[in-house]
Amino acid sequence: GLKQNYYNAFTELENMLSGQQEMSFKRAVFITENAYFDNKLDYSAFCNEIDFYSKLAQSLINSRQLLYDKEDKQKIEKLAAVFTIMTDTIPIMLDTNKIVYHLPFTYDFEDIFGTLEWSKMFVTKLLATKTGNCHSLPFLYKIICEDLGVETYLAQAPNHFYIKNRSKTDGWYNTELTSGFFPIDAWLFASGYLTLDAVKSGIYMDTLSLRQSISVCLVDLAKGYENKFKTKGDTFVIDCCNKVLEYYPNNVTALLLKAETMKQQFDNYMKFYKTDNPNEVLQMQEPRELFTEMEQIYINIYTLGYRTMPDEMYIN
Numbered sequence: 001g002l003k004q005n006y007y008n009a010f011t012e013l014e015n016m017l018s019g020q021q022e023m024s025f026k027r028a029v030f031i032t033e034n035a036y037f038d039n040k041l042d043y044s045a046f047c048n049e050i051d052f053y054s055k056l057a058q059s060l061i062n063s064r065q066l067l068y069d070k071e072d073k074q075k076i077e078k079l080a081a082v083f084t085i086m087t088d089t090i091p092i093m094l095d096t097n098k099i100v101y102h103l104p105f106t107y108d109f110e111d112i113f114g115t116l117e118w119s120k121m122f123v124t125k126l127l128a129t130k131t132g133n134c135h136s137l138p139f140l141y142k143i144i145c146e147d148l149g150v151e152t153y154l155a156q157a158p159n160h161f162y163i164k165n166r167s168k169t170d171g172w173y174n175t176e177l178t179s180g181f182f183p184i185d186a187w188l189f190a191s192g193y194l195t196l197d198a199v200k201s202g203i204y205m206d207t208l209s210l211r212q213s214i215s216v217c218l219v220d221l222a223k224g225y226e227n228k229f230k231t232k233g234d235t236f237v238i239d240c241c242n243k244v245l246e247y248y249p250n251n252v253t254a255l256l257l258k259a260e261t262m263k264q265q266f267d268n269y270m271k272f273y274k275t276d277n278p279n280e281v282l283q284m285q286e287p288r289e290l291f292t293e294m295e296q297i298y299i300n301i302y303t304l305g306y307r308t309m310p311d312e313m314y315i316n
Contacts, residue, residue, distance in 0.1 A: 002038055003236075006225050009035040010240065013218050017247050023210050026050060026143045028217040033122045036224040041124060049127050054147040056102065057081035060090065070168035078150040079165055079175075082141055086177055105140070106131050107178050113159070118227035121220070134160045137177035142213065153207035154216070156253075158307075164207050172207075197305025212248040219244055219254050233264030252306050255297055262294040 009031045015021035016028060026047070034041045060081040068076050084090065090102040108131035114120040123140050126132035132140070138154060138161045145152040153164045155174070163175040173182055208216065222240035226232070241258035244251050266278075269287045273280065281287040 003225075003229065005035040005039045006221065006236065009221055010218070010236075010243075013214060013221065014243060016214050017211060017243070023214055025139075025146050025210060025213050025217075028214045029123050029139055029143060032217045032221045032224065033119070033124050035221065036119060036122075036228055037124075046124065046127075050143055050147050053082075053085055053144045056085055056090070056092070057144065057148060060084060068167075068169070072168045075150050076167055078145065078148045079152060082144045082148070083175065083177075085144070086137065086141055103130065105137060105177075107137075108133055114227070118224055134162070134178045138163050138175075141175070141177055153209075154213050155207055197303075200305070208248075212251070215244040215247045215251065216253075219251065219257065222257060233261055233268050237261045250304060252301060252304060255301050255304075256306075259294050259297040259301065262290055262297070266290055266294065 012021065012031055013028055016023045027043075030041070030043055030046050034043075057078065058081075061077045066073070066077050066080055070076075085102070085104075087104050089104060091099050092102055093099055105126060108120065108129070111117060111120050112133045114133075114135075119125050121133065121135040123132075123136045123143065126136040126140055141163055142152055142154060154161055155164045163177065164172055165175055166172050175182055218240045222237040225236055225240075226234070231237075238258060238261055241254045241261070244254040245258070248254070266281070266287060269281050269284075269290075270276070270278065275281060278291075282291060
């Protein structure tokens with residue numbers, strides 16, 4: 001049934017990660033969202049929409065002079081054009097000499113973690129409504145850049161994605177698509193639950209390779225599955241997390257999701273044996289192994305420097 005769509009998406013993402021299929025972040029994001037919509041979305045229509053933005057970026061590059069003269073100018077022009085498309089109003093001259101305005105994408109302040117409706121996190125939702133969040137906005141930015149053949153990198157902060165780019169003049173710099181500005185690392189430190197350990201261990205503020213970015217789609221696939229089928233403690237979620245951790249061992253979201261799912265599985269054992277006392281279940285081999293591994297993951301998460309950031313604080 002509908003779960004098969006999820007298994008198929010898992011297989012395709014796995015093939016991209018293992019090198020059996022060409023890696024495409026655009027394709028990875030699409031199949032992840034498509035599984036949630038029972039495979040009713042059309043990939044060629046999705047590609048056409050992205051193509052529209054790539055062409056718009058190209059025409060922007062041709063119609064303006066960027067005050068930048070280093071040898072990576074072509075790359076910076078592309079990054080700047082995609083940024084403008086996403087954050088600024090652009091007049092477009094039609095053949096009929098009529099001007100239409102392409103409006104920027106804006107931040108959707110409702111249900112920003114997709115708690116009530118998971119598809120709030122989706123790029124397809126962003127394209128359809130022109131509003132998105134710290135998940136869909138940087139994802140779309142990366143997809144359009146990928147289409148223009150320019151490298152750009154996702155980075156993570158607590159509850160949050162943003163973009164890291166590199167230029168010959170500034171070295172690495174951050175691009176924040178939720179507000180349309182370029183925060184320095186110190187600002188990210190001041191505003192989030194960022195510990196120095198978390199940055200040192202690479203769970204936050206580090207650039208994600210294309211392979212890691214695609215593995216992030218597997219975390220989304222697992223979360224979409226949980227949200228859609230209202231399951232807790234499902235082995236499919238564990239499979240997704242394990243696959244992510246193979247390619248991106250410090251992905252703290254995958255570690256947390258795995259630990260929480262195992263905790264759910266442990267609770268299910270207790271329910272099954274009709275007991276409130278964990279010690280009764282811990283005498284059995286399977287629950288004991290489960291518990292030990294879960295405990296290990298939580299210790300690992302803490303050692304990596306992860307601290308919980310309250311949702312209210314993020315919203316503020």
